[in-house]
Amino acid sequence: MIASSPYGLSRPTMDDARAAVLRVHAGDGRRIWDQLLHAAGLTGRETDDSALDRLLTQMSTSDATTRLCALALRIRVTSHTHLAAAAQSITRS
Amino acid sequence: MNTELFDRLGEPARMRELAGYDLLNPDLRTSLDAVAQRSATLLEAPVSLVSVILESAQFILGSHGVSGWVAAAQGTPAEWAMCTYTVLAGEPYCITDGRSDPRHSGNPFLQLTGLVSYLGVPLLGAGGHILGAHCVIDARPRIFTDVDLAVITDGAEKVMRLLHAYRTG
Numbered sequence: 460m461i462a463s464s465p466y467g468l469s470r471p472t473m474d475d476a477r478a479a480v481l482r483v484h485a486g487d488g489r490r491i492w493d494q495l496l497h498a499a500g501l502t503g504r505e506t507d508d509s510a511l512d513r514l515l516t517q518m519s520t521s522d523a524t525t526r527l528c529a530l531a532l533r534i535r536v537t538s539h540t541h542l543a544a545a546a547q548s549i550t551r552s
Numbered sequence: 553m554n555t556e557l558f559d560r561l562g563e564p565a566r567m568r569e570l571a572g573y574d575l576l577n578p579d580l581r582t583s584l585d586a587v588a589q590r591s592a593t594l595l596e597a598p599v600s601l602v603s604v605i606l607e608s609a610q611f612i613l614g615s616h617g618v619s620g621w622v623a624a625a626q627g628t629p630a631e632w633a634m635c636t637y638t639v640l641a642g643e644p645y646c647i648t649d650g651r652s653d654p655r656h657s658g659n660p661f662l663q664l665t666g667l668v669s670y671l672g673v674p675l676l677g678a679g680g681h682i683l684g685a686h687c688v689i690d691a692r693p694r695i696f697t698d699v700d701l702a703v704i705t706d707g708a709e710k711v712m713r714l715l716h717a718y719r720t721g
Binding site for chain 2: 468482483485523526527528531537
């Protein structure tokens with residue numbers, strides 16, 4: 460089993476992505492979030508990694524500020540993936 | 553996730569200024585890698601970074617001595633990045649020994665990398681926002697000197713001249 464929160468680091472979720480978009484776009488955040496979901500064919504209630512990946516891909520083709528949100532979330536996803544795998548190997552050894 | 557910190561870092565005007573740079577340009581990365589290498593060499597430090605702090609992560613634009621998961625991610629979670637402290641302080645920030653510093657002793661980045669000391673200076677954008685930091689990080693405790701600070705400040709000035717050439721908005 461892969462550690463869910465290695466070193467206290469949680470894997471980003473759709474809720475985290477929504478919070479990021481609302482945060483950096485302030486008053487336009489809700490409208491941009493809805494556009495992103497629509498373009499990605501998502502409801503925003505998905506909980507699986509593939510849905511988040513689709514959303515991040517969509518965000519990466521959006522406006523420059525949203526692209527930076529996607530970049531930050533990708534850094535967190537990649538950090539989590541590597542550290543969770545490392546924690547798993549430590550547990551096994 | 554750390555909502556209060558991300559609210560500060562994700563302030564819309566600061567994010568818009570960051571979005572006005574071509575941060576993913578490979579030529580920019582090459583140039584910033586060279587600045588990081590120079591700072592690391594001059595300050596005899598194993599690691600040097602040029603990074604911006606996004607709303608929830610540190611994004612490394614140029615580096616020297618970075619490997620492992622940090623290299624794979626091209627950054628770190630914002631709450632683990634010592635450059636986040638530099639950005640929030642808006643002035644040079646140093647850590648002599650993170651292991652005995654209550655602000656940093658529990659930082660997983662230090663625990664995972666074995667690095668313990670840090671000297672960073674902020675990168676001030678033309679729009680008046682602190683965009684990121686240029687820093688050196690060492691595996692030994694260090695008391696950084698005024699000369700060290702002058703070297704890293706000179707590096708930060710080079711970084712901002714390079715970044716200015718990659719403004720898009």
